Amino acid sequence: MRQTRVFMDTAVSCEVVGDVPESDAGAAAERAFGWFAEVESRCTRFAPDSELRRLSVRPGEAVACSPLLCSAVAFALEVAQASGGAFDPTVGAPMEARGFTRNYRTGTQAPSGVVADARACWRDVTVDARAGTITLARPLLLDLGAVAKGLAIDLALAELAAFPGAAVNAGGDIAVRGVNRDGGAWRIGIRHPRQRDALWTRVQVQAGAVCTSGDYERRAPAGGGHILDPRAGAPAGGVASCTVIAPTAILADALGTAATVLGPERGISWLDAQGVDGLILTPALASFTTTGFARWEQCP
Amino acid sequence: MATSRRRARRASEETATRLMALSGAVIVAVYAVGYSHTEAAARRAATPPPAAVAAQTSGPAGQASQTSGVANSSVSSATPATAGSQAGASKTGAASGKYRSGTYSAQGWGPHGPVTVAVVVRGGRIVSANVTVCGTTYPCNYLSPLVSEVVQNQGPPTDYVSGATASSEAYYEAVTQALAKA
Numbered sequence: 001m002r003q004t005r006v007f008m009d010t011a012v013s014c015e016v017v018g019d020v021p022e023s024d025a026g027a028a029a030e031r032a033f034g035w036f037a038e039v040e041s042r043c044t045r046f047a048p049d050s051e052l053r054r055l056s057v058r059p060g061e062a063v064a065c066s067p068l069l070c071s072a073v074a075f076a077l078e079v080a081q082a083s084g085g086a087f088d089p090t091v092g093a094p095m096e097a098r099g100f101t102r103n104y105r106t107g108t109q110a111p112s113g114v115v116a117d118a119r120a121c122w123r124d125v126t127v128d129a130r131a132g133t134i135t136l137a138r139p140l141l142l143d144l145g146a147v148a149k150g151l152a153i154d155l156a157l158a159e160l161a162a163f164p165g166a167a168v169n170a171g172g173d174i175a176v177r178g179v180n181r182d183g184g185a186w187r188i189g190i191r192h193p194r195q196r197d198a199l200w201t202r203v204q205v206q207a208g209a210v211c212t213s214g215d216y217e218r219r220a221p222a223g224g225g226h227i228l229d230p231r232a233g234a235p236a237g238g239v240a241s242c243t244v245i246a247p248t249a250i251l252a253d254a255l256g257t258a259a260t261v262l263g264p265e266r267g268i269s270w271l272d273a274q275g276v277d278g279l280i281l282t283p284a285l286a287s288f289t290t291t292g293f294a295r296w297e298q299c300p
Numbered sequence: 301m302a303t304s305r306r307r308a309r310r311a312s313e314e315t316a317t318r319l320m321a322l323s324g325a326v327i328v329a330v331y332a333v334g335y336s337h338t339e340a341a342a343r344r345a346a347t348p349p350p351a352a353v354a355a356q357t358s359g360p361a362g363q364a365s366q367t368s369g370v371a372n373s374s375v376s377s378a379t380p381a382t383a384g385s386q387a388g389a390s391k392t393g394a395a396s397g398k399y400r401s402g403t404y405s406a407q408g409w410g411p412h413g414p415v416t417v418a419v420v421v422r423g424g425r426i427v428s429a430n431v432t433v434c435g436t437t438y439p440c441n442y443l444s445p446l447v448s449e450v451v452q453n454q455g456p457p458t459d460y461v462s463g464a465t466a467s468s469e470a471y472y473e474a475v476t477q478a479l480a481k482a
Binding site for chain 1: 317318319320322323324326327329330331333335409410442443445446457458459460461462463468469473476477480
């Protein structure tokens with residue numbers, strides 16, 4: 001049974017496999033979708049009443065935040081540190097400046113109005129997990145786009161743990177566990193970045209996440225991809241698409257974003273060092289893979 | 301020099317372990333807390349955004365029926381949520397092989413709109429899987445290679461496609477839904 005809804009400006013599908021009553025599967029899928037609603041409502045920068053936006057208008061204060069937001073931000077800061085700032089969750093204002101301000105639910109432009117300090121970076125954010133607070137040392141706007149979707153995917157999949165097989169797909173970022181409809185490992189194609197509806201390769205995964213971001217999606221109104229190099233303040237170049245296979249979607253999504261910014265060679269080395277596998281394709285279709293990527297690939 | 305390289309590698313491995321462990325811990329911790337509201341939000345998600353236009357025009361099987369000029373950057377979820385129940389079938393033969401003979405129709409949904417297919421099964425084998433309704437924002441003739449592939453593989457070659465996909469996602473979903481009835 002597979003159901004699809006719209007969250008985070010993308011189609012989200014939840015699938016369960018196994019000889020189970022449809023009502024049980026449907027109820028579990030509803031709970032799984034509930035996690036997308038929960039994560040989106042707390043982490044979106046497009047709604048003025050989201051927890052993230054309410055935090056963004058109170059720089060200099062230790063603001064009480066939910067465990068979900070604290071965890072998401074804390075994880076983003078860890079990735080920022082590990083990547084030397086190639087990944088930075090404080091890119092909200094630069095993203096707004098590039099035109100990423102549209103609220104997909106209303107279809108209207110929804111800029112935050114936050115006047116960010118141009119010097120702001122991830123080091124200006126502190127999470128006190130024990131106290132349940134987040135402090136922004138400077139005026140800045142968080143953007144959890146590369147973390148929130150993965151987190152929602154993982155939480156939704158956890159909701160489907162009782163079934164022999166399950167998959168959650170949010171706009172091409174996928175997490176699976178157990179068996180597919182044929183009782184085997186899940187077969188996941190990786191989109192060709194330059195040929196619509198063609199696959200570059202296929203992988204087989206029994207449990208884990210496969211996340212791909214490409215320069216073909218979510219283009220800025222003024223041109224350029226949706227992944228910003230936070231250190232340069234410009235769109236990351238040199239990567240047409242980046243796929244990461246990791247135990248969780250939050251990890252795959254965040255590491256893929258950082259690797260895209262780092263570029264093909266450094267990005268792949270860095271993914272290797274993080275203990276995950278990945279594939280980076282350049283605009284000229286040169287292929288860079290981690291040492292372990294081939295073991296996932298499916299025979300044609 | 302060798303010592304500093306070893307130290308750097310050890311630090312890198314520790315970082316890797318930390319990130320991987322942390323990502324798992326985040327999921328466990330947040331899941332344990334659970335969520336509070338969301339029912340209303342989940343229902344809201346089932347309602348198409350105002351800007352959404354479900355472009356859907358009929359066309360001959362396997363051919364394109366373009367809806368040029370239709371802004372369909374948003375997607376409606378009402379249709380895919382019930383895609384399974386929309387699968388229709390007209391069985392014409394006895395069970396033989398992996399699938400029962402008949403013609404099975406179903407709709408799938410991708411980021412660019414819906415695609416409806418008719419999968420024809422004879423003697424337990426898929427003999428065609430043509431697009432009967434193309435509701436995407438661009439022609440479905442991009443899907444022609446996939447149609448041959450489904451027949452050759454006797455089913456979709458993958459369960460999912462990673463990367464923001466075009467109508468292949470809708471096509472594979474429609475074929476999968478149709479075959480679920482076969």
